Amino acid sequence: MSEITKDYEFKEIEERWIEDWKDEMYYFGERSDEENFIIDTPPPYPTGDFHIGNSLNWCYIDFIARYKRMKGFNVMFPQGWDCHGLPTEVKAEETYNITKNELTREKFRRICEDLTSKNIEKMRRTMIRLGFSIDWSREYITMLPAYYAKTQISFVKMHEKNLIYRDKHPVNWCPRCETAIAFAEVEYESRETELNYINFESVSLKPSWFYVHKSSICVHIATTRPELLSACVAVAVNPDDGRHKDLIGKKVRVPLFGQEVKIIADEEVDPDFGTGIVMICTFGDKQDVKWWKKHSLETRRAVDRKGRMTSLCGRYEGMKIEECRRAVIEDLEKEGILIKREKIEQNVGYCWRCHTPIEILSEVQWFLKVDKEGIIETARSIRWMPEHMFYRLKNWTESMDWDWCISRQRVFATPIPVWYCANCGEAKVAKVEWLPLDPNNTKPKDPCDKCGSYEFIPEKDVLDTWMDSSLSAINVAGWNGENEKEIKPTQLRPQGHDIIRTWAFYTILRTRELIGKKPWDTIFINGMILGEDGYKMSKSRGNIIPPEEIMEKYGADVFRLWAASAGRPGSDILFRWEDIRSSSRFIRKLWNVFRFCMIHLKDYDGEIPERINTIDSWLLSELHKTVVEVEGYMEDYSFDDAIKRIRSFLWNVFADNYIEMVKSRLYEKRDNSSLYTIKLTLDVLSRLLAPFTPYISEEIYSHLFEESPQRYVHLQSYPDHSKIPFDERSHKIGEIVKDLVSSIRRYKSDQGMPLNKEVNLLEIHDEAGVFSEGDLIDIKGTVGAREVKILRAKPTFNRKIIEVMPNMKKIGPKFREDSKIVAEKLREMEPEGDTVTIEIDGDEVELDSSYFDVKKEFLTEKGEKIKLLPIRDKVTVAVVV
Numbered sequence: 001m002s003e004i005t006k007d008y009e010f011k012e013i014e015e016r017w018i019e020d021w022k023d024e025m026y027y028f029g030e031r032s033d034e035e036n037f038i039i040d041t042p043p044p045y046p047t048g049d050f051h052i053g054n055s056l057n058w059c060y061i062d063f064i065a066r067y068k069r070m071k072g073f074n075v076m077f078p079q080g081w082d083c084h085g086l087p088t089e090v091k092a093e094e095t096y097n098i099t100k101n102e103l104t105r106e107k108f109r110r111i112c113e114d115l116t117s118k119n120i121e122k123m124r125r126t127m128i129r130l131g132f133s134i135d136w137s138r139e140y141i142t143m144l145p146a147y148y149a150k151t152q153i154s155f156v157k158m159h160e161k162n163l164i165y166r167d168k169h170p171v172n173w174c175p176r177c178e179t180a181i182a183f184a185e186v187e188y189e190s191r192e193t194e195l196n197y198i199n200f201e202s203v204s205l206k207p208s209w210f211y212v213h214k215s216s217i218c219v220h221i222a223t224t225r226p227e228l229l230s231a232c233v234a235v236a237v238n239p240d241d242g243r244h245k246d247l248i249g250k251k252v253r254v255p256l257f258g259q260e261v262k263i264i265a266d267e268e269v270d271p272d273f274g275t276g277i278v279m280i281c282t283f284g285d286k287q288d289v290k291w292w293k294k295h296s297l298e299t300r301r302a303v304d305r306k307g308r309m310t311s312l313c314g315r316y317e318g319m320k321i322e323e324c325r326r327a328v329i330e331d332l333e334k335e336g337i338l339i340k341r342e343k344i345e346q347n348v349g350y351c352w353r354c355h356t357p358i359e360i361l362s363e364v365q366w367f368l369k370v371d372k373e374g375i376i377e378t379a380r381s382i383r384w385m386p387e388h389m390f391y392r393l394k395n396w397t398e399s400m401d402w403d404w405c406i407s408r409q410r411v412f413a414t415p416i417p418v419w420y421c422a423n424c425g426e427a428k429v430a431k432v433e434w435l436p437l438d439p440n441n442t443k444p445k446d447p448c449d450k451c452g453s454y455e456f457i458p459e460k461d462v463l464d465t466w467m468d469s470s471l472s473a474i475n476v477a478g479w480n481g482e483n484e485k486e487i488k489p490t491q492l493r494p495q496g497h498d499i500i501r502t503w504a505f506y507t508i509l510r511t512r513e514l515i516g517k518k519p520w521d522t523i524f525i526n527g528m529i530l531g532e533d534g535y536k537m538s539k540s541r542g543n544i545i546p547p548e549e550i551m552e553k554y555g556a557d558v559f560r561l562w563a564a565s566a567g568r569p570g571s572d573i574l575f576r577w578e579d580i581r582s583s584s585r586f587i588r589k590l591w592n593v594f595r596f597c598m599i600h601l602k603d604y605d606g607e608i609p610e611r612i613n614t615i616d617s618w619l620l621s622e623l624h625k626t627v628v629e630v631e632g633y634m635e636d637y638s639f640d641d642a643i644k645r646i647r648s649f650l651w652n653v654f655a656d657n658y659i660e661m662v663k664s665r666l667y668e669k670r671d672n673s674s675l676y677t678i679k680l681t682l683d684v685l686s687r688l689l690a691p692f693t694p695y696i697s698e699e700i701y702s703h704l705f706e707e708s709p710q711r712y713v714h715l716q717s718y719p720d721h722s723k724i725p726f727d728e729r730s731h732k733i734g735e736i737v738k739d740l741v742s743s744i745r746r747y748k749s750d751q752g753m754p755l756n757k758e759v760n761l762l763e764i765h766d767e768a769g770v771f772s773e774g775d776l777i778d779i780k781g782t783v784g785a786r787e788v789k790i791l792r793a794k795p796t797f798n799r800k801i802i803e804v805m806p807n808m809k810k811i812g813p814k815f816r817e818d819s820k821i822v823a824e825k826l827r828e829m830e831p832e833g834d835t836v837t838i839e840i841d842g843d844e845v846e847l848d849s850s851y852f853d854v855k856k857e858f859l860t861e862k863g864e865k866i867k868l869l870p871i872r873d874k875v876t877v878a879v880v881v
């Protein structure tokens with residue numbers, strides 16, 4: 001057994017336990033008869049950096065996993081890795097100084113896989129150091145065939161159910177990533193742009209008309225995207241806008257490009273925006289898509305997949321969007337058809353990965369049907385913590401304008417298991433039993449269903465990575481592609497609020513469609529960590545604190561304790577070093593208390609005392625209460641409250657009061673009652689703290705039960721409050737004695753007496769009859785008195801007046817030149833009641849007690865000096881020094 005060092009040597013202790021603990025301690029037992037508690041742990045993207053936000057979220061998960069295990073649940077805390085995606089492709093290109101097109105798909109994929117494996121290894125190390133009780137036998141890695149086979153099976157099954165289809169449809173497109181993206185991957189931000197008023201030449205209005213209707217002489221449209229003039233397919237006005245009523249049905253010619261388009265009416269045109277006349281292009285924004293669908297307009301494509309202007313744009317062909325915009329404006333100005341420009345704020349969609357403004361392009365893509373009502377209904381049957389997060393999902397779902405675009409034009413992702421017939425173009429979807437496969441390396445085993453040809457062209461597109469990760473819940477629940485009926489919802493999904501519209505949304509959608517159930521009973525949403533400057537931690541702000549830095553300085557337990565106590569789970573948390581230091585002080589205090597106790601416990605043989613001292617019984621009652629409350633907080637995942645409660649017990653009750661009260665007993669004799677109490681308290685404390693601070697808890701527990709064959713605290717059950725005696729009477733007395741002891745200590749220190757000096761006699765005037773004779777013995781040692789007496793009456797002592805002190809502030813203004821005489825007379829008096837009568841110049845004057853202070857002394861019958869200390873209502877203590 002290791003020696004108990006003066007300071008808590010976290011480095012040595014953490015390394016030792018990491019070495020000593022077995023992975024099997026946290027394995028999920030499949031045939032266990034305990035109730036399952038399955039956690040749908042987030043599979044992080046393997047960037048190689050398990051950042052502080054992850055760490056906070058995983059701390060919460062680990063608190064829950066460890067708590068539930070100790071409460072007797074069969075806990076599954078699996079760990080997945082959501083590997084696919086663009087960032088790794090970009091990193092691979094940078095690292096090896098290549099572009100993905102220089103290599104075969106196969107080779108490029110391999111490079112991405114290697115990079116990912118290294119990153120996973122790095123992140124795993126941080127997670128192990130942080131003490132997470134992950135079941136590593138349940139690890140899943142989405143880039144491996146074992147996992148992506150499931151993604152492909154889900155694709156085939158959903159295709160069979162007609163939930164997945166291929167269609168040409170406008171999609172959100174990132175011109176930099178050169179791929180379609182989903183709505184969830186578009187981030188809207190406000191930016192300043194210019195609204196351009198452009199004169200469209202009328203085709204069907206005769207010149208005379210212009211004179212008659214002077215106010216609407218020309219058709220002035222207002223647009224923020226003049227570079228899309230070539231894609232203009234209609235002009236629209238609001239039918240209720242009297243100014244433009246006559247325009248409806250007429251035609252205009254688009255400047256610079258010359259196509260003639262119709263003026264149509266639509267209620268959604270905002271008459272207050274610009275001139276109230278807008279152009280509809282394919283596609284400037286989501287609204288254009290709506291109008292395009294509703295009015296069955298043609299499609300004119302001005303932007304290609306790389307974000308350059310197409311041949312439709314004539315001499316602007318090949319220009320980048322911004323470049324084209326500048327050129328078009330210049331030309332419009334030259335032609336005199338740009339009437340004016342004004343600055344406006346506009347919401348623009350950006351690619352969430354690379355922050356490039358997105359375009360809406362009409363593309364042939366794979367889509368997954370979104371049943372909005374069904375998703376909301378399922379989401380409603382899940383418990384949301386905190387509750388209001390449900391509305392984020394609901395609002396998001398309601399705002400979706402079209403189905404989920406699931407195909408991506410990338411390489412490092414799950415291949416879409418589809419080929420196209422080279423002869424007739426018919427799509428051939430793989431059979432479940434052929435999976436996993438990459439259509440680029442395999443051929444279908446059957447001929448084309450339509451024409452019988454054996455010639456196929458593989459699908460080059462891959463699946464959105466959310467198609468992988470949205471299976472996480474049914475994957476950890478044991479779905480193998482065919483056992484839908486057996487799969488039950490998992491118990492808990494912990495995740496951040498930033499991925500409600502992606503991971504939560506897609507998981508609900510997919511689980512509902514694949515197994516017809518909700519994915520989880522409860523979804524627990526955690527907040528973000530803000531840097532010391534109050535902003536979300538980000539590289540660009542330079543306010544990132546890596547968890548390793550905190551662990552190096554203070555250890556993993558301090559980090560975890562900080563995570564538990566820094567704020568309410570669900571709310572954003574502000575990082576402050578001050579809070580880290582406060583957690584560090586807690587660990588130090590715990591260690592010091594433990595060390596002190598162990599000095600005395602080393603001789604304790606574990607014998608249970610026949611009688612428990614009142615003060616010990618008080619402590620155990622306090623411990624009982626603590627366990628009840630902490631357990632309540634743990635059930636609500638209110639970790640901050642749980643830690644606050646444990647802290648106040650450890651610090652105020654156990655260390656500052658109890659140990660001070662029993663010190664003399666501990667030093668004087670082998671006192672089984674206090675030793676038993678201390679050992680039980682440390683045992684319970686180590687188990688209450690085990691979910692939060694696994695290392696120090698294990699260290700304490702292992703010293704307490706050196707001989708025990710099952711010495712790991714993490715294999716013990718949660719403290720059972722019913723096994724810790726709560727005694728009402730002892731509790732009440734203990735509370736009084738606690739106050740009594742601190743009163744006496746204060747008195748001693750006021751008198752300049754050493755704190756360990758015994759007083760001669762302590763008389764407890766207990767009018768309420770709280771104390772019994774039996775309590776005396778216990779109190780005697782606790783307060784440090786040679787003799788303790790209990791009297792059932794108000795104290796009555798001989799009072800001796802030592803001095804009367806005149807209050808000159810009151811006497812002065814009233815008696816002026818006589819003040820001195822009044823003061824002298826008062827000094828000579830021995831006032832009995834609240835007033836005194838004195839004689840001034842033959843007049844009798846009555847003075848109340850505000851004119852003087854009386855310094856009294858209480859004396860025993862023998863004439864010994866006494867100090868009276870009021871403790872509570874009807875309890876006073878007389879101390880004879």
Ligand SMILES: [Zn+2]
Pocket residue numbers: 174175176177178351352353354355356
């Ligand atoms: Zn992008």
Ligand SMILES: [Zn+2]
Pocket residue numbers: 421422423424425426448449450451452453
């Ligand atoms: Zn065919």
